Amino acid sequence: MPAYKQLGSIPPKRHIAHRREGGHKGEGIYYEEVVTTAGFGRAYSIVYHLRPPTRVTKVEAAASVPLEIVPQTVLRHHHLRSGKMPKSGDPISGRVPVLVNDDVILSRCRPAQAQDELFRNASADEIVFVHHGKGTLHTMFGPLPFRACDYIVIPRTTTYRIVFEGDADLLVIEAAGTVRVPPQYLNPDGQLRMGAPYSERDLHGPTQLHFIDKAEPTPVVIKDGQHLTRYVLGQHPFDVVGWDGMVYPFTFNADDFEPITGKIHQPPPVHQTFEAPGFVVCTFAPRMLDTHPDAIKVPYAHSNVHSDEVLYYVRGKFGSRRGVEESSFTLHPRGIPHGPHPGTIVASRDVKSTDELAVMLDTFKPLLLTKQALEMDDAGYPFSWSDG
Numbered sequence: 001m002p003a004y005k006q007l008g009s010i011p012p013k014r015h016i017a018h019r020r021e022g023g024h025k026g027e028g029i030y031y032e033e034v035v036t037t038a039g040f041g042r043a044y045s046i047v048y049h050l051r052p053p054t055r056v057t058k059v060e061a062a063a064s065v066p067l068e069i070v071p072q073t074v075l076r077h078h079h080l081r082s083g084k085m086p087k088s089g090d091p092i093s094g095r096v097p098v099l100v101n102d103d104v105i106l107s108r109c110r111p112a113q114a115q116d117e118l119f120r121n122a123s124a125d126e127i128v129f130v131h132h133g134k135g136t137l138h139t140m141f142g143p144l145p146f147r148a149c150d151y152i153v154i155p156r157t158t159t160y161r162i163v164f165e166g167d168a169d170l171l172v173i174e175a176a177g178t179v180r181v182p183p184q185y186l187n188p189d190g191q192l193r194m195g196a197p198y199s200e201r202d203l204h205g206p207t208q209l210h211f212i213d214k215a216e217p218t219p220v221v222i223k224d225g226q227h228l229t230r231y232v233l234g235q236h237p238f239d240v241v242g243w244d245g246m247v248y249p250f251t252f253n254a255d256d257f258e259p260i261t262g263k264i265h266q267p268p269p270v271h272q273t274f275e276a277p278g279f280v281v282c283t284f285a286p287r288m289l290d291t292h293p294d295a296i297k298v299p300y301a302h303s304n305v306h307s308d309e310v311l312y313y314v315r316g317k318f319g320s321r322r323g324v325e326e327s328s329f330t331l332h333p334r335g336i337p338h339g340p341h342p343g344t345i346v347a348s349r350d351v352k353s354t355d356e357l358a359v360m361l362d363t364f365k366p367l368l369l370t371k372q373a374l375e376m377d378d379a380g381y382p383f384s385w386s387d388g
């Protein structure tokens with residue numbers, strides 16, 4: 001979780017009257033909404049609304065968003081090229097699920113239009129990686145600007161509209177569990193440790209409120225598993241005068257990751273950025289390569305016997321891979337070793353640094369491919385280690 005934060009007007013103690021005293025709409029109180037995680041057991045925020053957040057005038061089914069999973073009878077490596085995926089939908093409806101299990105849905109999104117209705121994901125914390133684009137995430141916590149290569153972490157049940165200035169190209173990670181800073185990066189006092197690959201200064205939450213006073217019907221589309229429900233609220237939900245706590249959306253830019261390098265090759269855990277139950281997210285950021293005079297500067301062949309390993313290639317040239325391009329995915333599943341492509345060990349011998357940027361997702365349950373993923377599949381990839 002990011003550090004405790006407070007914005008706007010809050011009373012001196014929790015759960016006491018926060019009086020309006022002639023401000024908005026005359027005298028009365030602001031209405032408290034407590035956003036909790038893990039029941040009431042872990043991080044929470046307390047938000048103060050002008051009107052009760054519980055006022056709803058209509059509830060209706062909106063749509064279903066079925067996952068079209070194609071069972072695979074052959075276990076093999078996959079290379080999925082998503083760079084030419086056509087634009088479609090908006091930043092929510094345009095999401096194309098690619099790899100899925102009970103813990104995570106990994107999607108690509110190249111929206112063709114702006115997000116019209118407010119959206120809330122009831123089933124997942126979201127990490128939206130902005131491959132290309134910039135804009136603002138609008139929530140009741142205040143506007144949150146973002147830019148290319150930001151991870152935008154959006155806690156579940158956050159109502160939002162994501163607005164882009166120009167085109168957008170996104171990688172979307174929906175986590176069934178809670179997305180957290182890896183606990184090994186935290187000292188016993190809860191602060192990011194000296195030596196962790198980022199610090200609190202690199203996590204950016206909202207810095208101001210944008211109070212919206214509209215007592216008119218406002219639809220919010222809520223995602224619950226594979227179903228969408230449209231709630232029509234009696235007012236705009238961003239009628240917030242203040243909040244405090246540790247549950248709020250924040251950004252972290254992949255180029256702010258501080259790579260840990262060494263005399264010899266460092267294993268993927270040094271790249272870990274976030275984690276959630278069932279998977280980790282890692283950032284392969286530009287970095288100096290290993291300094292031992294005989295260091296082999298590309299990863300050794302390895303079998304992750306308990307993991308499926310996904311890499312999403314953002315930019316730069318990958319020393320260990322041939323044939324991948326920007327927006328490629330590689331999926332290296334459990335049970336089969338993978339490693340550097342032929343010729344890459346020799347080619348990297350005199351290289352001092354790499355400009356590669358990639359996002360990695362390692363899952364502990366097998367990943368399933370969707371119909372849309374198979375449309376991007378490079379069928380020759382499993383044999384790409386044998387041609388040199």
Ligand SMILES: [Fe+2]
Nearest residue numbers: 302309332338
């Ligand atoms: Fe690997």
